[in-house]
Amino acid sequence: MAKRTVIFGLLGSRLDGAAHDRRWDQWRPTVSLFQHDDLEPARLVLLSQTQEGRLAEIVAADVRSVSPNTAVEHVPVRFKDPWDFAEVFRVLDDVARAYPFDRDNEDYLVHITTGTHVAQICLFLLVETRRIPARLVQSSPRSTRGSQGNYSIIDLDLSRYDALAARFAAEHREGVDFLKAGIATQNAAFNRLMERIEHVAGRSTDPILLAGPTGVGKTQLARRIFELKRRLHAVEGSFVEVNCATLRGDHAMATLFGHERGAFTGATARRDGLLRAADGGLLFLDEIGELGLDEQAMLLRAIEEGVFLPLGADKPAKSRFQLIAGTNRDLAADVRAGRFREDLLARIDLWSFALPPLAERREDIEPNVEHELARHFAQTGRRVTFAAEARARFLTFAASPAAVWRANFRDLGAALTRLATLAPGGRITAPLVEEEIERLRAGWARLEQPRVDSPSAATDARGEPLDRFDAVQLADVLRVCRESRSLSEAGRTLFAVSRTKKASSNDADRLRKYLARFGLDYESARASDS
Template identity: 60%
Template sequence: MAKTQARRTVVLGMLGTMLDGGQGPRRWERWRPTVALCQQDDLLVDRLELLYSPNAAVLAATVTEDIHQVSADTQVRGVEVDIQDPWDLEEVYGALLDYARSYPFQPEQEDYLVHITTGTHIVQICMFLLVESRHIPARLVQTAPPSGRDRGPGKYSIIDLDLSKHDRLATRFQQEQREGLSFLKAGIDTRNAAFNQLIARIEQVAIRSRAPLLITGPTGAGKSQLARRIYALKKARRQVNGPFVDLNCATLRGDAAMSALFGHVKGAFTGALSDRPGLLRQANGGVLFLDEIGELGADEQAMLLRAVEDKRFLPVGSDKEVESDFQLIAGTNRDLQAEVARGAFREDLLARINLWTFQLPALRERPEDIPPNLLYELDQASQALDTRVTMNREAQEHFLRFATSPAARWSGNFRDLNAAVLRMATLAPGGRITRENVDEEQERLRAQWRQGPPPGPGATEDPVQEVLGAAIAAELDRFDRVQLADVLTVCRHSRSLSEAGRHLFARSRERKQSPNDADRLRKYLARFGLAWGDVSRGGSPEAP
């Protein structure tokens, strides 16, 4: 049976013109890292790739000779690297990268170590980066001089940058990521898998990129809160040092929009009694959050595009450009692609801000996340009212049955949930929310959602989507959807549950001795989580 050939150990290292220097016999009295590395009893260096700059050829020859004396089995190959200024990061990295790309690595037959004790700090940093990026398939080796009066070769240590092999380091990085995800979710233990995956991607992008972020989603889905938490996460990681500046663009009108965003100089228009820096300059070094960015006018969009791309813009009335380096987070509940198609939003601006686009789901699309969000809102209500707010078990279960049913439209998303909990907490005796508080709030929410805004011009009324919401309606089979739509239409034109039942079951009731049409209709509606109050036009709730 053939004997397996041992893998060779190859060291790549830059000659240290100071640490490795020395001439004459007294040089052996000095600790020289490159020579000492080849003197280690438990580390056999089969080949040393000794890199040196053009002006260090003589020293390289001396070190090569000395290594041959202390380690005859070590092959030393001198490699001249064209580095004129070893403190120039761009020059050093470029030269070492070229060397790494041209080197015939054979990781199947050889183990590689990169010596990072010698060379300038710039050289050491570049060596580290090339190993970390796997341009050089190696581990790092670091040497240290002997202690005290010992005149030996000193010590060495090998560092593997594969963090998966370092349990404590890997655990710390995983913990840091978990903390970042929890921070972006305000500590709420959300259970919706798609939402958790979305937040994980946002965390990944937020700590690695300063490119614009576009957060879309319905009103009340949490866009502004998420933007604030992205900023706070970046601030905690020392990635920004400026402020968080936010603006709802829907509040801007006319000339005030340009002035608010880009500032103005004194005398730019009537009433401009002094200079105004504008929000873009205030956000310098930090994050600018523009909510409802689709509301900006054409002029503001053009100016914003220039500011995002060049970090420069003109304040109103000024002929001198100013600079501001900020990260933009934009929010919208509009379909900006559709806005581009109808000429209301600039295509080039959209192309610039949607490199990273994240769609926040509506609350009703995340029913499994309502329980943890309820606990969060109870804590928020406790802070707002300066008293401990609780909810007994019966009340909590009753509220969650309603809140997670198709009958709960949550058209205002988290704003509706926040307001509902705050109202119940305010009216609860001693801060303890009861079943009666929940019943009262449910009726208030049902009435609020029934009185919601009518369909827009040209819209086709869809009773199923209106009652259940688009997401849940889309999950229904076509058969069930058509049937439910007809039932809802009859209910809306009936004065009571019983009257609707008589219309719907007019034929089958003729064959029954004791028909109970109201109970039959009630059970049908319950299949979809609906009650009479959800589907009527305000008629008598249960009148026969």
């Protein structure tokens, strides 16, 4: 048995409400739907506002007169403001939720020609999300026959969306490809990471943290995220970039947050600062772990509230920007050591992506080699290729544990630049590859940390032998000095516990005295080998 057709529609207070005596000469969307021979609705579910009761009665009577087999069911709705999206959606969604749909026996159509635009959009959304299991029906006055008009049924069945879905998928693939600089990477973890970043780049303006050792491509990725956002119309302002390791003291505050004229000696003019330059755009703070604690506090406020205080200003300045932070330090360890604010880490950790080192993506070395050679060609106009044997040798070495790729893409890029530049006649030969492998090995070996197997053999700065007890302690103190930006900072880290107990009054002094016992001061401690 064919299913019964049921039409849902809002009473159109304007279009359905023609002057009484001339109403049959005019197109009235709701009534006209029931004047078509090929559409035989068993029921009209007429949604109308309480104050429109009289018009609802007239329309219902006229529907029954042109289509005697149609029953009319009145459903009252109440919009305080028919242009308020949230309210209209809620009211219509309540109607949908309460309605006893019987899909086995009934076929539903939702008429979207009547009601405010807001109501029409809400009905569309309810059908599209299947909260109302229906197709849409749209009517229009264009017709050769009087008041009857025309109608068309729009099926939002998701299979009809295949073409659209395919478009979205293609766009997503393009975005991911763009982030990967068109390199056909194979590493599953890396590819998943790029897919995730593509999603986030298009949808979020929250901070992004890019972590990973030096040379894994954090800076390059930050620039590409910005470019991608520009293509997706997700950002309007500019890309502003600074390496926090280059910012020190007053200069750090002024560079980031700007300053008034005369804010400090030499401040002859007022300056906006990088945060304001990034307004509406993207601020990339590389090596964010190098930022001082005061700058961190100001930055947090700027991210959360969009305001900050330029140096020497008495009124806060405003800027809204997306932050991408880069780090090759373990920021959680910095928080534990009191060098990084926990609240700032929590805020920038919202989207945090750890880029894997090249040694963990050995299957990606080959596509990256191709990419580097293509880049060399683009830059120099000189096409360089590997001799077959040379290529196999290089790739085998590159993927072996002997290749540590300490500086990641910087090492790989440098190796290929040397090979391409030296290649006789544009051909990279086997001997050239052997020479390069030796060079890479030697370079990495120089940077390997010498192992102290027996700390008891250690000596102090004056060459005096040390007890194992002192050597172990001194080694850690030196490490903290190297990782700190000042004597006071190192002191704070080393005496963090006694500080909270107020047991020691001057950490810096205590550290200075400790170092002096071994013939060291802070500067020489910082410069010490590990």
